[in-house]
Amino acid sequence: MAEGPGRDAVAREGLAHLDALHRLARYLTGRDADAEDLVQETYARAFAGAERFVSGTNVKAWLFRILRNTFISEHRRRRASPIVAAPEVMERAPASEETWLRDDLELDRLRKVVGAEIEAALLSLGEEARTVVLLDLEDMSEHEIAVVLDCPVGTVKSRLSRARAALRQRLRDYAR
Amino acid sequence: MTLDCREVRNRLVDHLRGRLDADAQHELEAHLATCADCAHANEVERLLDDALEHRLPARPASAALRERIAAMSVPAPRRQWWRGALVPALAVAAALVLTVPALVYRQLASLRATATAAMVDEAVADHLRIAQAQRPLEVESGGIHQVRPWFEGRLDFSPVVPFDGDAVVPLRGGALAYFRDRRAAAFIYGLRQHTITLLVFRADGLPWPRTGLARIGGVDAYRTRERGFTVILWRAGDLGYALVSDADPAELTQIAARFSPGV
Numbered sequence: 001m002a003e004g005p006g007r008d009a010v011a012r013e014g015l016a017h018l019d020a021l022h023r024l025a026r027y028l029t030g031r032d033a034d035a036e037d038l039v040q041e042t043y044a045r046a047f048a049g050a051e052r053f054v055s056g057t058n059v060k061a062w063l064f065r066i067l068r069n070t071f072i073s074e075h076r077r078r079r080a081s082p083i084v085a086a087p088e089v090m091e092r093a094p095a096s097e098e099t100w101l102r103d104d105l106e107l108d109r110l111r112k113v114v115g116a117e118i119e120a121a122l123l124s125l126g127e128e129a130r131t132v133v134l135l136d137l138e139d140m141s142e143h144e145i146a147v148v149l150d151c152p153v154g155t156v157k158s159r160l161s162r163a164r165a166a167l168r169q170r171l172r173d174y175a176r
Numbered sequence: 177m178t179l180d181c182r183e184v185r186n187r188l189v190d191h192l193r194g195r196l197d198a199d200a201q202h203e204l205e206a207h208l209a210t211c212a213d214c215a216h217a218n219e220v221e222r223l224l225d226d227a228l229e230h231r232l233p234a235r236p237a238s239a240a241l242r243e244r245i246a247a248m249s250v251p252a253p254r255r256q257w258w259r260g261a262l263v264p265a266l267a268v269a270a271a272l273v274l275t276v277p278a279l280v281y282r283q284l285a286s287l288r289a290t291a292t293a294a295m296v297d298e299a300v301a302d303h304l305r306i307a308q309a310q311r312p313l314e315v316e317s318g319g320i321h322q323v324r325p326w327f328e329g330r331l332d333f334s335p336v337v338p339f340d341g342d343a344v345v346p347l348r349g350g351a352l353a354y355f356r357d358r359r360a361a362a363f364i365y366g367l368r369q370h371t372i373t374l375l376v377f378r379a380d381g382l383p384w385p386r387t388g389l390a391r392i393g394g395v396d397a398y399r400t401r402e403r404g405f406t407v408i409l410w411r412a413g414d415l416g417y418a419l420v421s422d423a424d425p426a427e428l429t430q431i432a433a434r435f436s437p438g439v
Contacts, residue, residue: 011249014249015249018241018242018245022237022241026235027235036237040245040354043245047249048357107216107220107223110224110227113227115231115232115233118232137229157189157190167224
C-alpha cells in the first residue's frame with residue numbers, strides 16, 4: 001500500500017469529492033452499477049498511485065482525470081458498442097453562429113425544462129461534451145478542467161461553449 | 177462601444193462564473209444594457225445554468241459505495257501508527273512498555289480488533305453487493321476451468337482455489353471485487369438456497385487477526401458472525417481468503433475446510 005504525504009492528502013481529501021465523481025461516472029456510463037465500478041476503480045488507482053501524487057496540488061482535478069482516463073481505457077474496451085450515443089456533428093456547430101432564438105420561446109422552454117429532459121439532453125451528447133459540462137457545473141476552473149481533459153487551457157472555453165450550444169439545441173428539439 | 181457581440185458571447189459564461197475582472201465586468205454589463213441580442217443570449221446561458229444546477233438529478237454516491245471507498249482509504253492501523261515519527265514513537269512505546277505493559281498490550285489488541293472488524297465488514301459488504309447485484313456474475317460457470325482463466329489479466333495475482341465445487345456446493349461463477357484497497361477474485365458458490373462468496377486477494381499489509389483463531393482444514397482461521405452472516409478469514413501463502421454466507425455456521429465451517437486443505 002502506498003504511503004507518504006501524497007497518500008495522506010488523497011485519503012483526507014479524496015472522499016470529499018465522492019459525490020461529484022459519482023455524478024460524472026453516472027452520466028458517463030449511464031448505469032448505476034457501471035458508475036459504482038468506475039468510481040471504485042478510480043479510488044483504487046488513486047490510492048495505488050498516491051505516492052506519485054504531489055502534495056499541495058489539486059486532488060480534485062487529479063481524481064477526475066483518473067476517472068475519465070479509466071472510463072476511456074476500461075469502459076470502451078469492455079463494450080462492443082461505442083459510448084457516444086449521438087452523432088458528434090451537432091456539437092461541432094460553431095457556437096459563435098446565431099444559435100439563439102431571438103424570440104422568447106427558448107427562454108420559456110428553459111424555464112420549464114424538467115430534470116428528466118435535461119438529463120436526457122446531457123446523455124445524448126458525446127463523452128467529452130458531457131464531461132466538460134459537468135466539470136464546469138462542479139465549479140472547476142478552466143485550468144482544472146484542462147488538467148482533467150488533458151488539453152490546453154485555451155481550448156476549454158471553446159469546448160464548453162460547443163457543448164452548451166449542443167445541449168441547448170437538444171432541449172430545443174424536445175420542445176418541438 | 178469597445179466590445180463587439182462576438183466577444184461578449186464568448187465571455188458570457190465567464191461573466192456568470194464571476195471570472196471577469198471589474199473593468200471587463202463593467203464593460204460587458206454596459207454592452208448587455210444596450211444590445212438586446214446579447215442580453216437575450218446572456219439570459220439563455222443563465223437559464224441553462226439554472227436548469228443544470230437545480231434540476232439535473234444529482235446522482236450522489238450510494239451509502240454502500242461511500243462505505244466501501246472509506247474502507248479503502250484507511251490504511252492498516254499498525255502501519256499508519258509509525259508514520260513520520262519512528263523515533264519518538266519508539267521512545268514513547270519503550271516508556272509505556274516499561275511502565276504499563278498491560279495497557280499497551282490491551283491498546284494494541286484493541287487497535288487490531290477494530291481493524292479486523294473492518295475486514296469482516298468489508299467481506300460482508302462484498303458478499304451483499306455480489307448477491308444483490310442485478311448481474312452478479314461477470315462469468316457464468318461452466319466449471320472452475322472456465323472461471324479461473326477469466327481472471328487472468330484482470331488481477332495482479334493468480335487466485336488459488338483448492339475446491340472446484342461439486343453437486344452440493346456448485347460453483348456458479350466469478351466476479352471482480354475489491355477488498356479494502358485491492359482487487360479481489362470473487363468465486364460464487366451455491367448451497368441449496370444460500371449463496372457462498374469466496375474472496376481471494378493478496379494478503380500482505382492487512383491487519384490479520386492473531387488471536388481467537390481456530391484450526392479449519394489445514395489453516396488457522398478466524399471465524400465470526402456479522403449482520404447474520406458467517407465470515408471466515410484465513411491466509412495461505414501470499415493470498416488471503418474470506419468466505420461469507422448466511423448458511424448454517426457449522427455447515428459453512430465444514431465447507432471452509434475443503435477450501436483450505438491440509439498441507
